[in-house]
Amino acid sequence: MDPLSVNIRNISKTYRDAEALQDVSFRIKRGELFGLIGPDGAGKTSLFRILATLLLPDKGTATVEDYDVVRDYKEIRKITGYMAGRFSLYQDLTVEENLKFYATVFGTTMEENYDLIKDIYSHIEPYKKRRAGKLSGGMKQKLALSCAMIHKPRILIMDEPTTGVDAVSRKEFWEMLIRLKGHDITILVSTPYMDEAELCDQVALVQSGRILSVDTPQNIIGAYRRRLMDLSASDLYRLKEDMEAYEHTHSVYLFGQKLHLTLKKDVAEEALTEYLEERGHRDLNMKSISPNIEDCFMELMVKA
Amino acid sequence: MNRKKTVIRVRDMVKKFGDFTANDRLSFEVYEGEIFGFLGANGAGKTTALRILCGLSLPTSGEISVAGYNVYSDREKIKKRIGYMSQKFSLYEDLKVYENIRLYAGIYGLSRKYIRERTDHLLETLGLEGVRNKLIAELPLGWRQKLAFSVAVFHQPSIVFLDEPTGGVDPITRRQFWDLIYRASQDGITVFVTTHYMDEAEYCDRVCIMEAGRIEAIGTPGELKGKYAAKNMDEVFIKIAR
CATH class of the missing domain: 3.40.50.300 (P-loop containing nucleotide triphosphate hydrolases)
Structure with a gap:
């Protein structure tokens, strides 16, 4: 050592x-x-x-x-x-x-x-x-x-x-x-x-x-255990509000022109897409990403 | 955002200190309800321009109007129509939360009754009812900054100037602060903001990047990323400033 x-x-x-x-x-x-x-x-x-x-x-x-x-x-x-x-x-x-x-x-x-x-x-x-x-x-x-x-x-x-x-x-x-x-x-x-x-x-x-x-x-x-998704749509702020209101959301944070989203349990992407399309979101884009230190910091802050 | 209505109009603004030109023929417009990011390296001339727009300093030349008033002749009127907060100084630490609100609102000439009603509403919205009687010095920085912002827009100004409002603030509170900015903009308040966090530049409707006293680039984050073939605003900034 x-x-x-x-x-x-x-x-x-x-x-x-x-x-x-x-x-x-x-x-x-x-x-x-x-x-x-x-x-x-x-x-x-x-x-x-x-x-x-x-x-x-x-x-x-x-x-x-x-x-x-x-x-x-x-x-x-x-x-x-x-x-x-x-x-x-x-x-x-x-x-x-x-x-x-x-x-x-x-x-x-x-x-x-x-x-x-x-x-x-x-x-x-x-x-x-x-x-x-x-x-x-x-x-x-x-x-x-x-x-x-x-x-x-x-x-x-x-x-x-x-x-x-x-x-x-x-x-x-x-x-x-x-x-x-x-x-x-x-x-x-x-x-x-x-x-x-x-x-x-x-x-x-x-x-x-x-x-x-x-x-x-x-x-x-x-050590970040959650599945992190990167989510965007044409109206980002409304997307954020709708995701904050979503029952399965664990956390949702703005990162530039995108949202970083974690869910309480694994929800099928189709279900999430449907939820957002019902609310009239256009140009929806979602993909799994690996977290950065800021994601980790916020997750640890919430846990603490 | 209402592109039809211009609330800040700057034409060929020049500010000299002796032989040094801090602002070299700046021209731009800011629209009603817009979140306008004002970026640039240290020493690029941001603070100089900000001080002129707030009516704190006179330009050397140029045609400039803020909230419909001329920066040469109507500086006191400008001050009534704008709000201001900075990272360095925002609220009086040795006054209580409600005393700070009363002081600032009083300076803007709002009535006692109005102040009382709006204070209750404000503290409730921010979830700060519990700290009404606490000294500012006792509050965490993030709370202070959120409160300072709300105080800066308490008199419903047409424009609020924010000078590095989120420096040193934790990442969750920093995002909550931007929620407040966004809501103010939805209410029609124009937000003029400087920041060193490049992810925050992405939250602006348009950004202006200054370099050595001049405007080097202006546009929506999307336009600038396209123009400089950059994947984010950090790259745009570095390409411009290097």
């Missing part, structure tokens, strides 16, 4: 009466790209802050590279790169000054670990004299990632690096992360975008402070 990088055991955290994390446990192997997937308020930031030694858990223990997050916080800080959800570099320092500052804080130099960040930093190097506050969103992100990695961390923790970022920049960011995997760094990323789960080696789906599932994306999809 690969050595463990992160081991979380029964972690709970409460803010006044809000339970941010409830008995969370899972493990992450060294060198893995791990995704923590869930909406706002699921507890993603709390968990990452505990691992980065910025927040104390109320209950439970966690280790990062065999260091305890409470007792050995100083050691963990040396080997961790942390990118907070909000852009937190110095806006009034230039690109290069920010990078040098972070290198110095960790007792290293830009030159020493340049190879590690080269691939990312080369995109912003032409603007190295520009102040960080004047960079575009995508460039800020590249700088933040460069700064988080300049001390060659063994573990990189990124809190929602792609939130509020457009679809193209998101794609580029993930391409960078996947290239980083070759450097033997454990990478933890949180995101509210379900489609990003499929790019991770392993994911934890989180909702309201609880883990719904931890596994590879393939296994999470494989």
Whole structure:
């Protein structure tokens, strides 16, 4: 078995009466790209802050590279790169000054670990004299990632690096992360975008402070037990309303120009077609499909 | 959707900040009851255009009318006829649910009696009767966003502007939010919405994609997918922005 990088055991955290994390446990192997997937308020930031030694858990223990997050916080800080959800570099320092500052804080130099960040930093190097506050969103992100990695961390923790970022920049960011995997760094990323789960080696789906599932994306999809159908017709919203009213419907969700439908029991397609044709639907189209992570997440949410 | 009636008319809209052109001769129309998706990469100029249409900022040039009013001379009238909500700020966290409704409705000059009646109806429709006296801060994000939307259309505006309303919202609530959008559009309210979720772009009647201050594409999701030979809006977006 690969050595463990992160081991979380029964972690709970409460803010006044809000339970941010409830008995969370899972493990992450060294060198893995791990995704923590869930909406706002699921507890993603709390968990990452505990691992980065910025927040104390109320209950439970966690280790990062065999260091305890409470007792050995100083050691963990040396080997961790942390990118907070909000852009937190110095806006009034230039690109290069920010990078040098972070290198110095960790007792290293830009030159020493340049190879590690080269691939990312080369995109912003032409603007190295520009102040960080004047960079575009995508460039800020590249700088933040460069700064988080300049001390060659063994573990990189990124809190929602792609939130509020457009679809193209998101794609580029993930391409960078996947290239980083070759450097033997454990990478933890949180995101509210379900489609990003499929790019991770392993994911934890989180909702309201609880883990719904931890596994590879393939296994999470494989564990989906229902027969999922993709359904469309000329009037999609009316189709959705009629399917919500159908007695055998288990769940029906919009996915772009289609519906994803599951039934309580196996109903013959003819019966379903008849039900819809009686209601005047035209251009009916239905076929069985395999679920994506969002289907799985919603099914797990309903069960929980 | 009523294609005959135009509620937003934009002709050659330009907005400059110094030498920087944030909006470069934008021209488009939005029809009554339409769900109009306004997409583009970060920095493409969406927020600038949105602020002008809401009467919060003056354009440098161009002919623009919103809900029948001119954006240069009738900005206060525009504000009365529109609703607005964003992901970043929607409701006052330290006020209770019913206090937020009363505050916003009061700002739009609705009568107390009307506010009282409509509040009961609204909370019932959203299934939020139980949290009437709770602070907004105590509600999950998804509930807040649904409530914020309902507050934004409480005064029955002709257009509601939604700036990334579903960012970070869980997948089930995100879909329930779109049900609300759809119902508002059925009631004749025009919905002008920005989003980074490309599946949501598919729910719009028409979408407009901005790139570097200009309109790069405009049409129904079906038309754009055909034009760019793409299987979904995500592909359309990536083909345009790359």
